[in-house]
Amino acid sequence: MKKFISAALAATAMLGATSAQAQTSQLHYAGGPFTISNPSGIGGAIAAAANEAGMLLGVGTRYTANAGALGNTQTATPTVATAFALTGNVTKDCSFYAGNNGSATAIDFGQIGVRTGNNENVSDAFEMVGPAVAAITSATAGCNFNNSVTLTKLNGNQGLKNAAPGSYDSQQFQANIPYTVQANWTGTPQGTTANGIAQSLTVADTAGTNSVNQGAWRSAFAMAITAPPVNKGLVAGNYSDTLTLTLAAQ
Structure with a gap:
Protein backbone atom coordinates (compact mmCIF):
# COMPACT_ATOMS: atom_id res chain seq x y z
CA MET A 1 0.00 0.00 0.00
CA GLY A 68 9.27 22.42 -24.79
CA ALA A 69 11.25 25.62 -25.24
CA LEU A 70 11.59 28.97 -23.54
CA GLY A 71 8.93 31.50 -24.54
CA ASN A 72 9.38 35.00 -25.98
CA THR A 73 10.88 37.63 -23.71
CA GLN A 74 8.13 40.08 -24.75
CA THR A 75 4.86 39.99 -26.61
CA ALA A 76 5.49 39.26 -30.29
CA THR A 77 4.80 42.12 -32.75
CA PRO A 78 4.29 40.84 -36.31
CA THR A 79 4.36 44.41 -37.70
CA VAL A 80 6.65 47.15 -36.40
CA ALA A 81 6.45 50.79 -37.51
CA THR A 82 9.15 53.23 -36.37
CA ALA A 83 8.87 56.97 -37.01
CA PHE A 84 12.10 58.92 -37.44
CA ALA A 85 11.98 62.65 -36.57
CA LEU A 86 14.05 64.44 -39.20
CA THR A 87 15.06 68.01 -38.33
CA GLY A 88 17.27 70.75 -39.71
CA ASN A 89 17.60 74.52 -39.72
CA VAL A 90 17.84 77.22 -42.37
CA THR A 91 19.18 80.57 -41.17
CA LYS A 92 17.09 83.66 -41.86
CA ASP A 93 18.85 85.84 -44.40
CA CYS A 94 18.31 88.92 -46.54
CA SER A 95 20.52 89.83 -49.47
CA PHE A 96 21.03 92.89 -51.63
CA TYR A 97 23.86 93.15 -54.12
CA ALA A 98 25.11 96.73 -53.93
CA GLY A 99 28.28 96.59 -55.98
CA ASN A 100 31.78 95.55 -55.02
CA ASN A 101 32.89 98.55 -52.95
CA GLY A 102 31.65 101.66 -51.20
CA SER A 103 31.86 103.85 -54.27
CA ALA A 104 29.00 101.89 -55.83
CA THR A 105 26.53 103.38 -53.36
CA ALA A 106 27.83 106.95 -53.59
CA ILE A 107 25.16 108.55 -55.76
CA ASP A 108 26.33 111.91 -57.09
CA PHE A 109 23.85 114.13 -58.93
CA GLY A 110 26.77 116.31 -59.97
CA GLN A 111 25.90 119.90 -60.67
CA ILE A 112 22.25 120.63 -59.96
CA GLY A 113 21.59 123.28 -62.54
CA VAL A 114 19.86 126.54 -61.56
CA ARG A 115 18.75 129.45 -63.69
CA THR A 116 21.79 131.70 -63.72
CA GLY A 117 21.04 133.85 -66.76
CA ASN A 118 20.76 137.59 -66.22
CA ASN A 119 17.84 137.61 -68.57
CA GLU A 120 15.76 135.36 -66.29
CA ASN A 121 12.68 136.81 -64.66
CA VAL A 122 13.37 137.58 -61.05
CA SER A 123 10.69 135.08 -59.99
CA ASP A 124 12.70 132.30 -61.72
CA ALA A 125 16.27 133.31 -60.92
CA PHE A 126 18.39 130.65 -59.23
CA GLU A 127 15.64 128.03 -59.34
CA MET A 128 16.35 124.49 -60.52
CA VAL A 129 16.37 124.08 -64.28
CA GLY A 130 14.86 120.61 -64.08
CA PRO A 131 14.54 117.58 -61.81
CA ALA A 132 17.53 115.74 -60.40
CA VAL A 133 17.08 112.02 -60.95
CA ALA A 134 18.87 108.79 -60.14
CA ALA A 135 18.16 105.16 -61.06
CA ILE A 136 19.56 102.25 -59.03
CA THR A 137 19.13 98.56 -59.88
CA SER A 138 20.32 95.31 -58.34
CA ALA A 139 19.91 91.94 -60.01
CA THR A 140 19.93 90.10 -56.68
CA ALA A 141 17.77 91.01 -53.70
CA GLY A 142 15.37 89.33 -51.31
CA CYS A 143 14.80 87.55 -47.99
CA ASN A 144 14.09 83.87 -47.25
CA PHE A 145 11.51 84.55 -44.52
CA ASN A 146 8.79 87.04 -43.62
CA ASN A 147 10.45 90.42 -43.84
CA SER A 148 10.05 94.16 -44.06
CA VAL A 149 11.31 96.43 -46.84
CA THR A 150 11.99 99.93 -45.52
CA LEU A 151 13.25 103.13 -47.13
CA THR A 152 14.44 105.91 -44.81
CA LYS A 153 15.81 109.39 -45.52
CA LEU A 154 18.26 110.56 -42.89
CA ASN A 155 17.06 114.17 -43.30
CA GLY A 156 13.40 113.15 -43.28
CA ASN A 157 11.12 115.21 -45.48
CA GLN A 158 13.85 117.85 -45.89
CA GLY A 159 15.56 115.60 -48.43
CA LEU A 160 18.91 116.88 -49.69
CA LYS A 161 20.19 119.56 -47.30
CA ASN A 162 22.83 122.26 -47.61
CA ALA A 163 25.01 121.85 -44.53
CA ALA A 164 26.49 125.37 -44.69
CA PRO A 165 23.98 127.63 -46.45
CA GLY A 166 25.07 130.92 -44.90
CA SER A 167 22.42 133.59 -44.56
CA TYR A 168 19.53 133.95 -46.99
CA ASP A 169 16.07 135.37 -47.55
CA SER A 170 13.90 132.41 -46.56
CA GLN A 171 10.95 133.85 -48.49
CA GLN A 172 12.89 133.70 -51.73
CA PHE A 173 15.43 130.90 -51.15
CA GLN A 174 15.71 127.49 -49.54
CA ALA A 175 18.60 125.24 -48.55
CA ASN A 176 17.00 121.86 -49.07
CA ILE A 177 15.69 119.82 -51.99
CA PRO A 178 12.89 117.34 -51.19
CA TYR A 179 12.84 114.17 -53.26
CA THR A 180 10.71 111.08 -53.81
CA VAL A 181 11.87 107.46 -53.88
CA GLN A 182 10.07 104.57 -55.54
CA ALA A 183 11.27 100.98 -55.26
CA ASN A 184 10.02 98.08 -57.37
CA TRP A 185 10.55 94.31 -57.16
CA THR A 186 8.67 91.02 -57.52
CA GLY A 187 7.35 89.48 -54.32
CA THR A 188 4.29 88.64 -52.29
CA PRO A 189 2.66 90.32 -49.28
CA GLN A 190 2.75 88.61 -45.92
CA GLY A 191 -0.19 86.30 -45.29
CA THR A 192 -0.21 84.85 -48.79
CA THR A 193 1.49 81.95 -50.53
CA ALA A 194 1.30 82.54 -54.25
CA ASN A 195 3.33 83.40 -57.31
CA GLY A 196 5.15 86.69 -56.87
CA ILE A 197 3.72 89.81 -58.47
CA ALA A 198 4.93 93.38 -58.89
CA GLN A 199 5.53 95.10 -55.55
CA SER A 200 6.37 98.73 -54.90
CA LEU A 201 7.25 101.08 -52.07
CA THR A 202 7.19 104.87 -52.31
CA VAL A 203 8.47 107.56 -49.99
CA ALA A 204 6.91 110.86 -51.02
CA ASP A 205 8.89 114.11 -51.03
CA THR A 206 6.85 115.14 -47.99
CA ALA A 207 7.74 111.99 -46.01
CA GLY A 208 10.87 110.65 -44.41
CA THR A 209 10.28 106.90 -44.42
CA ASN A 210 7.95 104.12 -45.53
CA SER A 211 7.84 100.37 -45.10
CA VAL A 212 5.98 97.31 -46.37
CA ASN A 213 5.84 93.72 -45.05
CA GLN A 214 6.60 90.89 -47.44
CA GLY A 215 6.72 87.12 -47.50
CA ALA A 216 9.91 85.42 -48.64
CA TRP A 217 10.94 86.77 -52.03
CA ARG A 218 13.86 87.02 -54.42
CA SER A 219 14.07 89.14 -57.53
CA ALA A 220 15.75 92.05 -59.16
CA PHE A 221 15.25 95.38 -57.36
CA ALA A 222 15.02 98.89 -58.79
CA MET A 223 14.87 102.33 -57.18
CA ALA A 224 14.06 105.64 -58.82
CA ILE A 225 14.96 108.88 -57.03
CA THR A 226 13.42 112.11 -58.26
CA ALA A 227 14.03 115.58 -56.88
CA PRO A 228 11.60 117.91 -58.71
CA PRO A 229 12.37 121.62 -59.13
CA VAL A 230 11.55 123.68 -56.04
CA ASN A 231 9.59 126.94 -56.21
CA LYS A 232 12.34 129.02 -54.66
CA GLY A 233 15.90 129.81 -55.50
CA LEU A 234 18.54 127.42 -54.18
CA VAL A 235 21.31 128.65 -51.91
CA ALA A 236 24.70 127.69 -53.32
CA GLY A 237 26.58 124.89 -51.63
CA ASN A 238 26.78 121.11 -51.25
CA TYR A 239 23.53 119.23 -50.78
CA SER A 240 23.41 115.72 -49.32
CA ASP A 241 21.30 113.10 -47.61
CA THR A 242 21.60 109.41 -46.78
CA LEU A 243 18.90 107.11 -48.12
CA THR A 244 18.84 103.70 -46.40
CA LEU A 245 17.20 100.59 -47.81
CA THR A 246 16.64 97.97 -45.10
CA LEU A 247 15.58 94.37 -45.78
CA ALA A 248 14.88 92.83 -42.40
CA ALA A 249 13.84 89.21 -41.81
CA GLN A 250 11.26 89.06 -39.01
Missing part, protein backbone atom coordinates in the same frame (compact mmCIF):
# COMPACT_ATOMS: atom_id res chain seq x y z
CA LYS A 2 2.87 2.34 0.81
CA LYS A 3 4.41 1.70 -2.60
CA PHE A 4 1.02 2.34 -4.24
CA ILE A 5 0.67 5.71 -2.52
CA SER A 6 4.26 6.69 -3.45
CA ALA A 7 3.61 5.76 -7.04
CA ALA A 8 0.43 7.86 -7.06
CA LEU A 9 2.30 10.88 -5.71
CA ALA A 10 5.08 10.42 -8.29
CA ALA A 11 2.56 10.21 -11.11
CA THR A 12 0.79 13.34 -9.90
CA ALA A 13 4.10 15.19 -9.72
CA MET A 14 4.98 14.06 -13.24
CA LEU A 15 1.63 15.25 -14.58
CA GLY A 16 2.06 18.67 -12.95
CA ALA A 17 5.61 19.15 -14.18
CA THR A 18 4.95 18.19 -17.76
CA SER A 19 1.76 20.24 -18.07
CA ALA A 20 3.51 23.35 -16.71
CA GLN A 21 6.56 23.30 -18.99
CA ALA A 22 6.03 21.06 -22.00
CA GLN A 23 4.63 22.00 -25.38
CA THR A 24 4.27 18.29 -26.13
CA SER A 25 3.26 16.19 -23.07
CA GLN A 26 2.23 12.60 -23.67
CA LEU A 27 1.72 9.84 -21.06
CA HIS A 28 0.30 6.49 -22.07
CA TYR A 29 -0.16 3.19 -20.19
CA ALA A 30 -1.01 -0.26 -21.53
CA GLY A 31 -0.95 -3.85 -20.32
CA GLY A 32 -1.49 -2.92 -16.69
CA PRO A 33 -4.52 -2.35 -14.54
CA PHE A 34 -5.61 0.54 -16.80
CA THR A 35 -5.01 1.27 -20.45
CA ILE A 36 -5.10 5.05 -20.46
CA SER A 37 -3.74 7.99 -22.43
CA ASN A 38 -2.83 11.31 -20.82
CA PRO A 39 -4.61 10.73 -17.53
CA SER A 40 -5.98 13.83 -15.84
CA GLY A 41 -7.80 14.77 -12.68
CA ILE A 42 -7.98 12.66 -9.48
CA GLY A 43 -9.23 9.63 -11.35
CA GLY A 44 -6.41 9.86 -13.85
CA ALA A 45 -3.88 10.18 -11.06
CA ILE A 46 -5.22 7.09 -9.33
CA ALA A 47 -5.16 5.14 -12.61
CA ALA A 48 -1.63 6.26 -13.34
CA ALA A 49 -0.56 5.30 -9.82
CA ALA A 50 -2.06 1.86 -10.25
CA ASN A 51 -0.21 1.43 -13.56
CA GLU A 52 3.04 2.64 -11.97
CA ALA A 53 2.57 0.09 -9.14
CA GLY A 54 1.92 -2.62 -11.68
CA MET A 55 5.11 -1.76 -13.53
CA LEU A 56 7.05 -2.13 -10.29
CA LEU A 57 5.65 -5.67 -10.17
CA GLY A 58 6.58 -6.24 -13.79
CA VAL A 59 3.09 -5.73 -15.22
CA GLY A 60 2.30 -3.26 -18.05
CA THR A 61 4.27 -0.58 -19.83
CA ARG A 62 4.47 3.16 -20.12
CA TYR A 63 5.12 5.70 -22.95
CA THR A 64 6.06 9.37 -22.42
CA ALA A 65 6.94 12.19 -24.79
CA ASN A 66 7.74 15.73 -23.63
CA ALA A 67 9.01 18.70 -25.58
